[in-house]
Amino acid sequence: MLPVEETNEVNPICPHCGKVLFKVLCRGLESVFGKRYIYFYPECHKVLGVS
Numbered sequence: 001m002l003p004v005e006e007t008n009e010v011n012p013i014c015p016h017c018g019k020v021l022f023k024v025l026c027r028g029l030e031s032v033f034g035k036r037y038i039y040f041y042p043e044c045h046k047v048l049g050v051s
C-alpha cells in the first residue's frame with residue numbers, strides 16, 4: 001500500500017491544459033442516486049470526476 005500525504009505546498013496541474021490549479025470547481029447533480037457532484041477544472045472546464 002502507498003501512503004497518502006496531504007499537502008498545501010504544491011499545487012496540482014491540469015492534465016488537459018497544463019495550467020496550475022489553485023482550486024477545483026464542482027456543481028451539484030440531481031439524480032435517482034441522490035445528490036451527486038461533478039468536479040471540473042476552472043480553466044478549461046474539463047471534467048475531473050463525479051462523486
Ligand SMILES: [Zn+2]
Nearest residue numbers: 014017041044
Ligand atoms: Zn485545464
